[in-house]
Amino acid sequence: MSDNRNFVSTKTVGAPHGMHAFWRTLSRYSSLLLMLLVCGVSAGLGVFVMRDSRIADMEAQKMYEGSVLGFRRIGELQYEAQETRRSTLYALTTNDSNLQVEYADQSRRADRHVSDGIAEYLKRARIPSEVEVGKRLRDDWSAYLKIRDEVLASILEGSTREAVELDITGGVPTFDRVRQDLDVIKRLYDEEASQQLAIVDESSRRSVTRLIAVVTLTVLFACVSIWAIQRSRMMVALQLARLQMDFVASISHELRTPLSVIRSAAENITDGVIEGTVQLRRYGGMIRSQTRQITELVNQILLFASTRDGRDHYVLRPVQVSQIIEIVLENTSEFVQEEGIILETHVDHGLPRVIADASALSQCLQNLLINAIKYSGESKWIAISATAPNGADELRISVKDSGIGIASSELKRIFEPFYRSPSVCAAQIHGTGLGLPLAKRIAEAMGGSLSVSSELARGSTFTIHLPIKETIQARTAVQELIH
Amino acid sequence: MGRVANLVLVRIAVAIAILSFAIGSLFAWSLAAERNASESxxxxxxxxxxxxxxxxxxxxxxxxxxxxxxxxxxxxxxxxxxxxxxxxxxxxxxxxxxxxxxxxxxxxxxxxxxxxxxxxxxxxxxxxxxxxxxxxxxxxxxxxxxxxxxxxxxxxxxxxxxxxxxxxxxxxxxxxx
Missing domain, CATH: 3.40.190.10 (Periplasmic binding protein-like II)
Structure with a gap:
């Protein structure tokens, strides 16, 4: 047995469906994932645009409240101020005290509205110029109301001349000041409205720019994603096609060579070229050997095709590994002898049973053994071992050779269907590139895994990891207990 | 039997009349008092x-x-x-x-x-x-x-x-x- 410390391991024991399975699933649902991703990105961008739109709306609302409502308020103020003065002057037009009292009442109602409006304006005033003009208006309005009261009193007393004089000397100039204050407020509102309009305009322009940018980015992102996935798929398809072409080339060579040998032997026998029993026996053996090679090849291809299509239905039951190893050794004994292989077997006593399909497991182990024979190199030495390490809940069947080994760069690809290393092809070692993928699939189908460690020119070790039956039963019992 | 019934009815009528007079007087008095106070x-x-x-x-x-x-x-x-x-x-x-x-x-x-x-x-x-x-x-x-x-x-x-x-x-x- 060689030292494994320098070997490179590519598989993790107990993780048969790890990252590879994840990427396979990811690849399978890539379109769906892309759609979800695009939807997610679109939704996120939609939220962003909506938020932007809402901000613009709030700014417009603010403009409406600040300017449009302001204009309305100032319009009402102007009207009520005029109404205050108008009603006072109406009282001058009659001598009926009852009517005069009614006009005075109207004037007071209107002046209350004006006073309330001024207080509201002062409450909403933010900038110093607004506050200043608001206070000036309040003072001017108070001054006017004092004169108005005097005018009203004079009218009601019947002193019309006095009332008119009071109004001309005091009321008119004071009311003019009030009117000017209101005009200033209106101008301030106008300026504020212009500023708000500019802000809303800017905000609207910004929103449109963002929207265009967002839509462009989304489309761009979707296009790039689709392109990336299509390219990835195309690459995979191209790779598969190349592998299949290599496979066809290889398989045709593998089939043609034994067929040529068989045809040649048959022709020689038919033509009577073969004389004597010894020669006949030699040709017969040649035909049998080549036929077996073709049969194995065809079986391998059919088996791989069946597992690939998911048509493999394994019958899993407790199996003794030692029996499986014996069967495999028996099946391959002739080939081993022909190749002159020195085969060592180490099977621990009292190995626990594993849950497996006996036939499939035999096929898996046989593939590994034939592989080891092919690549055992000049050493012609192979070791098969079966152990159940203490504490581990698995049984390991290893096939070790001290042959040509596998380069670390190749290790990642040896389980790909139809893959054959260029160095192996150059060495004219026949094969289909299906043996190892098939063995791996079988191991994984039985809940186990296949790992490899290898070093160039030092040899390789392939290990089948299978779960032990007792461990599975114990796990099942615990799960049932929990549920 | 008829006379007893008539007697009872008469008594009830008298009682109602007295009660009505008392309530009316009280109401009129309170109204007058209020009028006196509010008509200043x-x-x-x-x-x-x-x-x-x-x-x-x-x-x-x-x-x-x-x-x-x-x-x-x-x-x-x-x-x-x-x-x-x-x-x-x-x-x-x-x-x-x-x-x-x-x-x-x-x-x-x-x-x-x-x-x-x-x-x-x-x-x-x-x-x-x-x-x-x-x-x-x-x-x-x-x-x-x-x-x-x-x-x-x-x-x-x-x-x-x-x-x-x-x-x-x-x-x-x-x-x-």
């Missing part, structure tokens, strides 16, 4: 007027136009209700001690001789009187005590407010006579 004639002035109390004689002089200005120099404006109103009748009788005709003659005479600058303002309703007094700082008028509100100031007459028992100016007593 309040003399009102503008809230800015510093005067708080006035005697009946002073009041007479004011309403007859014998006094034309307040102590602060402001001209007195008389506010009267329309002829025929109980309030006016009460004022003419209790304060001016004359009837409508005499009062009219007196006012016309005063205007003719120049003793009066402006004739009294005549208003149709207590609310009109109140509003007029509210608007004119030198105005003085009268309304029923129940028609008074916070916009005007009520003067004491001979030191008494309209709520007082011996307040001198009332309306319904004069009208009943």
């Amino acid at each position: 004639l309040a003399i009102i002035v503008n809230v800015s007027n510093t005067l708080d109390s006035v005697s009946q004689d002073e009041l007479r002089r004011i309403f007859l136009g014998e006094r034309s200005h307040w102590a602060n120099g402001r001209r007195i404006t008389l506010v009267m209700m329309e002829p025929g109103r109980p309030e006016r009748k009460a004022l003419l009788h209790d304060v001016c001690q004359m009837n409508e005709t005499d009062y009219s003659h007196r006012i016309l005479h005063g205007l003719f001789t120049g003793e009066l600058f402006v004739s009294p303002k005549t208003l149709a309703s207590p609310m009109g009187v109140r509003k007029f007094v509210f608007n004119v700082p030198g105005a003085i008028g009268y309304v029923r005590a129940v028609d008074v509100d916070e916009t005007v100031k009520v003067l004491r007459v001979d030191g008494r407010l309209p709520e007082a028992k011996d307040y001198p100016l009332h309306i319904e007593q004069r009208t009943m006579k």
Whole structure:
């Protein structure tokens, strides 16, 4: 047995469906994932645009409240101020005290509205110029109301001349000041409205720019994603096609060579070229050997095709590994002898049973053994071992050779269907590139895994990891207990 | 049997009649008491007027136009209700001690001789009187005590407010006579 410390391991024991399975699933649902991703990105961008739109709306609302409502308020103020003065002057037009009292009442109602409006304006005033003009208006309005009261009193007393004089000397100039204050407020509102309009305009322009940018980015992102996935798929398809072409080339060579040998032997026998029993026996053996090679090849291809299509239905039951190893050794004994292989077997006593399909497991182990024979190199030495390490809940069947080994760069690809290393092809070692993928699939189908460690020119070790039956039963019992 | 029933019915009828009389009397008494209290004639002035109390004689002089200005120099404006109103009748009788005709003659005479600058303002309703007094700082008028509100100031007459028992100016007593 060689030292494994320098070997490179590519598989993790107990993780048969790890990252590879994840990427396979990811690849399978890539379109769906892309759609979800695009939807997610679109939704996120939609939220962003909506938020932007809402901000613009709030700014417009603010403009409406600040300017449009302001204009309305100032319009009402102007009207009520005029109404205050108008009603006072109406009282001058009659001598009926009852009517005069009614006009005075109207004037007071209107002046209350004006006073309330001024207080509201002062409450909403933010900038110093607004506050200043608001206070000036309040003072001017108070001054006017004092004169108005005097005018009203004079009218009601019947002193019309006095009332008119009071109004001309005091009321008119004071009311003019009030009117000017209101005009200033209106101008301030106008300026504020212009500023708000500019802000809303800017905000609207910004929103449109963002929207265009967002839509462009989304489309761009979707296009790039689709392109990336299509390219990835195309690459995979191209790779598969190349592998299949290599496979066809290889398989045709593998089939043609034994067929040529068989045809040649048959022709020689038919033509009577073969004389004597010894020669006949030699040709017969040649035909049998080549036929077996073709049969194995065809079986391998059919088996791989069946597992690939998911048509493999394994019958899993407790199996003794030692029996499986014996069967495999028996099946391959002739080939081993022909190749002159020195085969060592180490099977621990009292190995626990594993849950497996006996036939499939035999096929898996046989593939590994034939592989080891092919690549055992000049050493012609192979070791098969079966152990159940203490504490581990698995049984390991290893096939070790001290042959040509596998380069670390190749290790990642040896389980790909139809893959054959260029160095192996150059060495004219026949094969289909299906043996190892098939063995791996079988191991994984039985809940186990296949790992490899290898070093160039030092040899390789392939290990089948299978779960032990007792461990599975114990796990099942615990799960049932929990549920 | 029939006689007993009749006797019972008669008794019930008598009881109902007595009870109705008692309740009606009580209601009439309470109504009369309320009327007596609310029918005082309040003399009102503008809230800015510093005067708080006035005697009946002073009041007479004011309403007859014998006094034309307040102590602060402001001209007195008389506010009267329309002829025929109980309030006016009460004022003419209790304060001016004359009837409508005499009062009219007196006012016309005063205007003719120049003793009066402006004739009294005549208003149709207590609310009109109140509003007029509210608007004119030198105005003085009268309304029923129940028609008074916070916009005007009520003067004491001979030191008494309209709520007082011996307040001198009332309306319904004069009208009943």
